[in-house]
Amino acid sequence: MAAKLTRRRLAILAGAPLAQPVKAQQEAGDDLTIQRRNLERNREALAKAELPISTEPAFVFKA
Amino acid sequence: MATFDADIFFSSISELQAGIRAKKFSSVELTRAFCDRLERYGQRYNALAVSLREEGIRQAEDADDDIKRDRIRSPLAGVPYAVKDLLAVRKHPTTWGAKPFAGQVFDEDAFVVKKLAKAGAVLIGKLSMVELAGGGGYRFAAASLQGPGLNPWDITRWSGGSSSGSGSAVAAGLVPWAIGTETSGSILTPAAFCNVTGLRPTYGLVSRTGAMALSWTLDKIGPMARSAEDCGLILHVMSGADPDDPGSAGKRFYYVPQFAPKMADLKVGYNPADFTEGVTAESRPAFAQALEAFKSLGAKMVEAKLPDFPYGPMVSTIISAEMGSIFESLVESGKVDELADKRQIAGIKASQEVLAKDYLRAMRVRRLANQKFREMFFEMDLYLTPARSGPASKISEPLDRPGPPASPVIPAGNLAGLPAISLPCGFAENMPLAISLLGAPFTEGKLLAVGKAFQTATDWHKRRPKAP
Numbered sequence: 001m002a003a004k005l006t007r008r009r010l011a012i013l014a015g016a017p018l019a020q021p022v023k024a025q026q027e028a029g030d031d032l033t034i035q036r037r038n039l040e041r042n043r044e045a046l047a048k049a050e051l052p053i054s055t056e057p058a059f060v061f062k063a
Numbered sequence: 064m065a066t067f068d069a070d071i072f073f074s075s076i077s078e079l080q081a082g083i084r085a086k087k088f089s090s091v092e093l094t095r096a097f098c099d100r101l102e103r104y105g106q107r108y109n110a111l112a113v114s115l116r117e118e119g120i121r122q123a124e125d126a127d128d129d130i131k132r133d134r135i136r137s138p139l140a141g142v143p144y145a146v147k148d149l150l151a152v153r154k155h156p157t158t159w160g161a162k163p164f165a166g167q168v169f170d171e172d173a174f175v176v177k178k179l180a181k182a183g184a185v186l187i188g189k190l191s192m193v194e195l196a197g198g199g200g201y202r203f204a205a206a207s208l209q210g211p212g213l214n215p216w217d218i219t220r221w222s223g224g225s226s227s228g229s230g231s232a233v234a235a236g237l238v239p240w241a242i243g244t245e246t247s248g249s250i251l252t253p254a255a256f257c258n259v260t261g262l263r264p265t266y267g268l269v270s271r272t273g274a275m276a277l278s279w280t281l282d283k284i285g286p287m288a289r290s291a292e293d294c295g296l297i298l299h300v301m302s303g304a305d306p307d308d309p310g311s312a313g314k315r316f317y318y319v320p321q322f323a324p325k326m327a328d329l330k331v332g333y334n335p336a337d338f339t340e341g342v343t344a345e346s347r348p349a350f351a352q353a354l355e356a357f358k359s360l361g362a363k364m365v366e367a368k369l370p371d372f373p374y375g376p377m378v379s380t381i382i383s384a385e386m387g388s389i390f391e392s393l394v395e396s397g398k399v400d401e402l403a404d405k406r407q408i409a410g411i412k413a414s415q416e417v418l419a420k421d422y423l424r425a426m427r428v429r430r431l432a433n434q435k436f437r438e439m440f441f442e443m444d445l446y447l448t449p450a451r452s453g454p455a456s457k458i459s460e461p462l463d464r465p466g467p468p469a470s471p472v473i474p475a476g477n478l479a480g481l482p483a484i485s486l487p488c489g490f491a492e493n494m495p496l497a498i499s500l501l502g503a504p505f506t507e508g509k510l511l512a513v514g515k516a517f518q519t520a521t522d523w524h525k526r527r528p529k530a531p
Contacts, residue, residue, distance in 0.1 A: 031409035035200065039383065039413055042376035043421050049373055049428045057426035058433060059280055062309075 065092045072100060072236030073527050076142050076293045079239055083130060083141045090130070090141030094123035094185050097143040101188050101237040104531045108218065108235060109210040110228035112148040112189040113155050119143060119187035126183045138296045140183030146242040147226050148189040149196060150284075151273040152176055159275045160207045160225070161194035163398035173273025174308070175242060175284055175301045182300040190228030190241060194402050196249060197225040198277045198386040199410030200379075204458050206404035211458045214256060215528040216494050220455040223253030229287045230257035234528060240288035240297060244274060246281045247378050248473040254287055254485040255450035255497035260514065260524055261287045262294040265504045266480030267312030269298075270305030278385040279310065280426075281378070281477055290524055291484060291514030295320065298507060316507050323512035324444075326360045331500075331513075332367030332443040341470055343453035349489030349496050350449050353521075356488070357447060357498065360516050365443060369475055370435035377425045377432070378474035384422035387414030429478050436479040440503035445513060447500055448472045450485040454494030476501045484510045487523040495526075 065088035071079075083090050098116045105111025126141035151157045151169035158164050176186065191209035193201060204211035204221040212227025214220040215235035222231040226243030230253025233241050243250040245263045254261025262285045269284045276282060286297035295318035303315040334341075338350045358364055390411055393399045402408050439446070452467045476483050481501055488498045498517075502510045518524050 031406045032412060034406070035409040035413035036416070038200070038379065038410075039417060039421075042373075042380045042383075042425075043418075045373040045376035046380065046421065046424050046428060049424075049431075051424065051427055051431070055427045055430055057423050058429040059426060 065089070067096045069236070072097070073289065074239065075289055076139060076239060076296050079142045080138060080140065084135070090123040090126040090185060091120060093141070094119050094143050094187060097238060098187050101145065101232065104235060104237055105188070105232065107531070108213040108215055108222065108231040109207070110191055110212065110222070110231045110235070110237065112158060112160070112191045112209060112228065114188050115152065115155065115186055119185050122180065122185045126185060129183060137182035137184070137300050139179065139300055141185060142239060143185045143187045144179070144240045144242070145188040145190050145229070145232060145238045146176060146186065147192050147229050147244055149192055149244050149275045150176055150242065152186065152189060155189065157189070158208055159195055160192035160209070162208055162401040162403070163393060165208060169273070171273065174270040174305050176273065178301055178303065184300070187238065190232050192227055193225035194404065194407065195390070196244065196246060196275065196277045197407070198382060198390065199407040199414065201404040202406035202461050202463060203404055204462065206402070206407055208403070212253070213458065214455050214494070215530070216258065219457055220494060221256065221458055223256035223455060225249040226253045226287065230254060230259055233257065233259045233287050233289065235531060236527065240286060240293055242284060242301070243287045244282065244284045245477065246277045246382060247477045250285050250287060251450050251473060251483060251485040251499055255499070256455035256495065258487045258495035258524070258526060259287050260290050260294055260487065261285065261485040262298060262507065262510070263483045264298060264302065264316070264507060265312065265482045267310050268302045268314060268316060268505065268507070270303070270308040270311050272305055272307045276389050278382045280381065280385065290518055291486065291511045292320065294484070295511040314505065318511070319508070320512065320515065323515070324509060326362045326513070326516055329362040329445065329509070329513065330365055330443045331362045331445045331447050332365050332439075333447040334368050335366065337448045337470060341452060341467055342449050343467055343491070346453045346491040346496055349491050353488035353496070353498055356521055357517060360513070360520060362513070367439070367443060367446065369446070369471055370432060370439060372428060372432045372435070372475070374432070374471040374474040374478060375469070377428055378478055380417065380421055380425040381429070383410070383414040384417040386411065387417055391415065432475070433479050436481065444506070444509055445500045445502050446472070447498060450497035450499035454492050454496060472499065472501060480504060482507050482510055484514050486514050486517055487526070488521070489523055
């Protein structure tokens, strides 16, 4: 009886790259999560700063 | 044919030019000697991106011709130097330390490179850097096309970033001086870690035309050298107005040490806690000694604190938003994934999601912080802190490992566009430490005068690593 042709086996036969190890994918995903969380923390910290409505941003446009 | 002993590689700019003028050696001989050394040892510290030997020797020949005619174009004439690979040098790779830009070549020199060439300075190389000047936030020192910047004081430790090669090349005597850049800490940090004197000029004093942009409202270019005096000579030449740089202040800096303020006339603020809780336990004795040495210079010392603002979140939001726009095509092309540091890749990708209202809020809070700094400098001339909380970390350690709370002075000073100088001040764990002085806008003269006074009273800046 022939061995069962799994998708993994098919991929090997076709020379296709195997899926990345789960850990590596997870690490890359984790880094993005960490960086998004950093942006969120920055947003929260800046939200606490008192800001009079008349305050203009600290850049100058020259015509 | 001149022969050079090791001391020559650790000489000041003035000493080197005096040697050329006195015909002890020619600029060509000096340039060849520094090129040999840079090429031989640059790789040891992952400091060298590109050698510019041929061009350097041509510039040195011109300098020698000038000197034969008693024409000295500037105090830098005939003296070799190198630039961070963030600055364009025509017809040579300008990689920004990043694999996606490894083949990038510009057909024009950066403004400062042109300015230094006109002054007769001799460019012999481009120095390594953290990829994209660290934009996105890297986690490991290895975030560079040339590999981790290795510290000449201990090659298992980092040379600092993002001007890694500039710090290590000057420290190891591979070049007498170098150009670094800073968005938030990239001159002061490698200067402090490598026992080099680094000057971050006021925002707008030095043109950034031909330099990689990371953050239009924060980027600055400055000298890294053996002493405050050398930094003054370099800034004198490289500063000045540039209509092509929208951030240019339209001003230049004149180094006139003969008109330096007297120490007794200066008021210097400091927070004693910065020198205790703000530094590592191992560094405390050296920082305490440095503080005492500084006090003995005779300035009026006053206890003070930086204005209270969320500097870290502010600088991080602003860099993310501006960098997000600058590197949008890098992300869209997928080439961002070629960078070396996974955390940095994620940071650049995440920067695409910064909201306009968050950026504007950060820029509005920044306006308030700038106002408070203006008020602070009505009360004092300069503000003194440790440059970093301790010595350079091990190459293998992640840069986000726990430590003393990071001093806000680096993001704060950068956000307000203020000049600062890093001065070697002692050692801990056999590694260099430094203090830093912050000044009001366009007070580089004061910073350099106090730096020179500190370096006249101490010899930390003259210490050099054992090898090479």
